[in-house]
Amino acid sequence: MRSPTFHSGTAVLALAGALAGAAFARPARASGFLLYDLSAEAIGRASAVTASVNEPAAVWFNPAALAFMRGQSAQGGGILVLTQSRFSPAGGGPSTAAEPGRFFLPTVYGSAALGDRFAAGVGVFTAFGLGITWPDGWIGRESTIAASLKTVTVNPNLALRIRNDLAVAAGFDAVRSVVDFTNGLPDPIGGTARVAGATWGHGANLAVLYRPRPDRLHFALCWRSRVKLAFDGRADFAPAHPEFDRDLPDQGGTASLTLPDIIAAGVMWRPAPAFALTFDPNLVLWRTYDKLALDFDSAPDLVMRRDNHDAVTLRAGVDWAAAAVPGLHLRGGLIFDQNPSPSRTLSPSLPDADRLDASLGIGWERGPVKVDLGYMLAYFLPSESITGQEGPQGTYRSVSHLFGVSVGVSHGR
Amino acid sequence: MPALFAGLGALGAHACAPAVGTDPVPEVMEMDPAASPPRAPEPTHVLLNPGTGLVDFALLGIAVPADCSAQGAMPQAQCEFYRYLQSLDGFPTVAPARAPASAALDLGTATVPDNVVVVDQGRGVVPGVRVGWSDRDRYLTVTARRGWDVGRLYVVGVRGYQRGVRAASGKRVVGSVLQLLLAQDRSLTCDAPSAAEIAPGCPFFRLLGRQMTPDGAAKSLFQLEALRRSYADLGAWAALGAAGLAKDETAVLWAFPTHRASVVELDPGSGAVPIVVGGGELRLGVKGTVDGATVTAFSVGRPGSVYLMDLTQVAAGDLEKGLPPFDATYEGGEIALRTREPLQPRHTYGILMTRGLTNAAGVPLVPSPITVLLSARGELVDATGHSNVSGVSDADARELEGGRTQFGALFDNPLIRALTGLRREDLVYLYAFPYLP
Numbered sequence: 025m026r027s028p029t030f031h032s033g034t035a036v037l038a039l040a041g042a043l044a045g046a047a048f049a050r051p052a053r054a055s056g057f058l059l060y061d062l063s064a065e066a067i068g069r070a071s072a073v074t075a076s077v078n079e080p081a082a083v084w085f086n087p088a089a090l091a092f093m094r095g096q097s098a099q100g101g102g103i104l105v106l107t108q109s110r111f112s113p114a115g116g117g118p119s120t121a122a123e124p125g126r127f128f129l130p131t132v133y134g135s136a137a138l139g140d141r142f143a144a145g146v147g148v149f150t151a152f153g154l155g156i157t158w159p160d161g162w163i164g165r166e167s168t169i170a171a172s173l174k175t176v177t178v179n180p181n182l183a184l185r186i187r188n189d190l191a192v193a194a195g196f197d198a199v200r201s202v203v204d205f206t207n208g209l210p211d212p213i214g215g216t217a218r219v220a221g222a223t224w225g226h227g228a229n230l231a232v233l234y235r236p237r238p239d240r241l242h243f244a245l246c247w248r249s250r251v252k253l254a255f256d257g258r259a260d261f262a263p264a265h266p267e268f269d270r271d272l273p274d275q276g277g278t279a280s281l282t283l284p285d286i287i288a289a290g291v292m293w294r295p296a297p298a299f300a301l302t303f304d305p306n307l308v309l310w311r312t313y314d315k316l317a318l319d320f321d322s323a324p325d326l327v328m329r330r331d332n333h334d335a336v337t338l339r340a341g342v343d344w345a346a347a348a349v350p351g352l353h354l355r356g357g358l359i360f361d362q363n364p365s366p367s368r369t370l371s372p373s374l375p376d377a378d379r380l381d382a383s384l385g386i387g388w389e390r391g392p393v394k395v396d397l398g399y400m401l402a403y404f405l406p407s408e409s410i411t412g413q414e415g416p417q418g419t420y421r422s423v424s425h426l427f428g429v430s431v432g433v434s435h436g437r
Numbered sequence: 438m439p440a441l442f443a444g445l446g447a448l449g450a451h452a453c454a455p456a457v458g459t460d461p462v463p464e465v466m467e468m469d470p471a472a473s474p475p476r477a478p479e480p481t482h483v484l485l486n487p488g489t490g491l492v493d494f495a496l497l498g499i500a501v502p503a504d505c506s507a508q509g510a511m512p513q514a515q516c517e518f519y520r521y522l523q524s525l526d527g528f529p530t531v532a533p534a535r536a537p538a539s540a541a542l543d544l545g546t547a548t549v550p551d552n553v554v555v556v557d558q559g560r561g562v563v564p565g566v567r568v569g570w571s572d573r574d575r576y577l578t579v580t581a582r583r584g585w586d587v588g589r590l591y592v593v594g595v596r597g598y599q600r601g602v603r604a605a606s607g608k609r610v611v612g613s614v615l616q617l618l619l620a621q622d623r624s625l626t627c628d629a630p631s632a633a634e635i636a637p638g639c640p641f642f643r644l645l646g647r648q649m650t651p652d653g654a655a656k657s658l659f660q661l662e663a664l665r666r667s668y669a670d671l672g673a674w675a676a677l678g679a680a681g682l683a684k685d686e687t688a689v690l691w692a693f694p695t696h697r698a699s700v701v702e703l704d705p706g707s708g709a710v711p712i713v714v715g716g717g718e719l720r721l722g723v724k725g726t727v728d729g730a731t732v733t734a735f736s737v738g739r740p741g742s743v744y745l746m747d748l749t750q751v752a753a754g755d756l757e758k759g760l761p762p763f764d765a766t767y768e769g770g771e772i773a774l775r776t777r778e779p780l781q782p783r784h785t786y787g788i789l790m791t792r793g794l795t796n797a798a799g800v801p802l803v804p805s806p807i808t809v810l811l812s813a814r815g816e817l818v819d820a821t822g823h824s825n826v827s828g829v830s831d832a833d834a835r836e837l838e839g840g841r842t843q844f845g846a847l848f849d850n851p852l853i854r855a856l857t858g859l860r861r862e863d864l865v866y867l868y869a870f871p872y873l874p
Binding site for chain 2: 202204210211212213218219220221222257258259260261262265266267268269270271273274
């Protein structure tokens with residue numbers, strides 16, 4: 025008779041699944057766990073601003089635009105993200121709601137003209153990450169109870185206005201990332217396992233802005249490179265039964281995943297001086313997240329297949345300068361966001377879906393001061409987990425609300 | 438500018454790695470029969486063949502050869518010892534109950550009967566239990582001061598977790614995963630009628646299925662389930678619970694029966710040796726009953742079941758003086774030998790008894806382990822001085838080997854054999870001692 029001495033691989037397998045999903049902690053914005061809408065003005069315009077951005081947040085959206093900005097500017101703000109997800113099991117039964125998510129993501133930007141042609145800018149922001157927490161005893165606890173992925177990017181850029189209608193820029197990304205997730209250990213082990221770790225990654229970005237008709241017709245193209253994150257962390261196993269403690273010792277480990285490349289194109293057309301229409305197609309190369317490799321100190325290494333595919337986002341925005349109130353802008357936009365993860369690998373830490381978003385915004389600028397507010401509703405189309413491979417079979421429904429606020433000051437513009 | 442720093446500070450806090458502590462790993466009362474060598478409590482009722490009612494090492498996967506002299510699978514002495522145990526319907530009354538642990542235990546915490554409980558099923562907590570620790574193989578040993586009684590079922594439990602025994606390091610001692618499964622109140626097979634019908638979602642099947650093939654996991658589960666039920670059938674948990682040891686505090690539990698046949702006790706370690714009374718009387722304690730009519734003293738020309746030899750005289754070649762006349766009776770739970778002449782000081786005497794002795798039901802007595810070892814044909818130690826018999830320490834094996842060799846010369850002496858009719862296979866008692874008044 026084989027002794028059923030439990031092997032840590034069992035729990036590690038469950039952890040890998042949770043981490044695989046945690047890396048794609050429930051998205052509240054763009055596909056996967058990309059947070060694309062990093063300024064209040066942009067939120068109001070569905071972030072279709074690649075070709076039209078004219079604030080320090082250009083560091084993120086299109087740093088080539090820095091070369092057309094005069095003087096020095098600083099901008100600070102944040103985005104409040106409210107999320108809600110619900111799971112309905114296949115075959116009927118009561119649905120489960122995740123704990124409402126509340127996240128505040130601060131952003132800080134600065135820009136400065138360096139002479140007639142050069143400009144510099146720097147931004148500190150969170151471009152990837154969010155979190156989700158399900159009830160401890162819910163049906164999918166072995167897949168995910170709580171998951172959190174946080175990143176902070178420091179992105180300095182240098183822009184050059186090659187000629188009056190063309191500018192380019194290049195920048196460097198330093199990304200600090202922290203992951204922390206908890207999932208339930210399977211019966212009869214019970215209890216939970218928590219894995220947390222942190223790392224630094226780095227990347228680069230290039231951008232170009234072409235303004236054949238300045239302030240009337242712009243074209244833009246930006247590329248932000250993938251960033252490899254090699255986490256170094258610890259796993260804390262807390263089985264409900266201490267009999268498993270020896271087979272599940274707390275231990276160190278590493279995991280790696282790669283944040284995707286982001287390619288953003290954009291066009292801005294101003295049919296009338298007060299109206300700006302923008303359209304941005306984005307391509308996010310989520311293929312970089314095809315697997316998650318886990319390497320534990322004593323437990324066997326694991327490689328989890330995720331099989332994500334590249335995803336397209338289509339953004340359309342409008343900005344109307346209200347003539348009645350100088351400096352007042354009213355904004356609106358629509359987004360279609362494609363889901364990068366296939367149904368067969370859908371999990372409660374990755375309940376992603378195709379999304380339809382609508383946004384509204386208002387901004388006011390007077391002298392050196394600029395204040396913007398934006399709101400976006402992100403509606404996730406129902407998505408089904410069809411195999412039960414990474415979590416319970418059933419349907420996920422999610423919705424997110426984003427509230428953005430930005431305050432900027434400038435000098436010499 | 439201050440707002441910028443505040444924002445950066447908020448982002449910095451956002452990026453701090455969370456602190457994940459490291460929990461201490463407890464020690465465990467091991468239970469791994471599949472380990473090599475097995476690490477599991479012993480003796481155990483699991484080794485009793487339900488069909489024959491006898492000890493059966495095949496249940497452990499050990500095939501004991503029928504002819505110990507013509508095999509190479511194991512040392513001859515080991516084979517002979519296995520065959521002896523397999524002749525019993527329970528374990529010897531001198532057998533220590535033992536349970537392995539992953540680390541040295543603090544014996545100060547192995548208090549009896551609080552943290553180490555032995556229950557005689559049907560009689561209650563066994564008094565006079567002693568615990569010890571073997572550093573050599575990391576076993577907790579549990580013995581009864583006067584040995585176990587014949588024909589009884591004993592249940593042993595060790596309390597662990599928060600309130601129980603501790604390791605010498607101070608760490609908690611918990612049960613093994615196998616122990617946890619055996620303590621389940623629910624079916625390990627999820628009530629499946631056969632191994633092939635275990636539901637894939639059965640949590641125990643999923644647990645074992647991670648490290649075995651599905652067929653292997655299903656088969657193991659059925660074996661485990663049978664074992665789990667056996668503890669319930671034996672009333673083991675109830676017995677410990679009545680003694681104050683709750684299931685969720687039990688780090689290890691095991692049960693073992695002792696053989697029902699009577700035995701003349703022989704355990705020098707606990708003082709179970711012949712007692713010399715005066716200069717010519719020897720008394721030997723017996724566990725179980727004896728038909729007094731079968732207690733007969735051997736003398737030349739008169740068969741008997743009890744032999745007394747002056748081995749000093751035998752070694753000197755004087756067989757007449759080597760077989761001093763004596764009387765043997767059964768009285769007060771003891772077999773008494775009374776010599777007609779006083780015992781000779783500094784002479785070594787041997788006492789031998791045969792299967793002619795029976796209990797009140799006519800069942801022959803059985804030998805104790807030391808008798809079997811002293812009468813073994815195979816050597817008890819190998820060329821390097823290590824024990825050839827599992828469960829017998831190297832030191833004990835070396836000490837017994839001297840006696841075995843001398844007795845072997847006795848048994849192999851054709852004159853002695855012809856004179857006494859003694860055969861190793863007939864012995865139920867064998868012991869030699871110097872008379873030192």
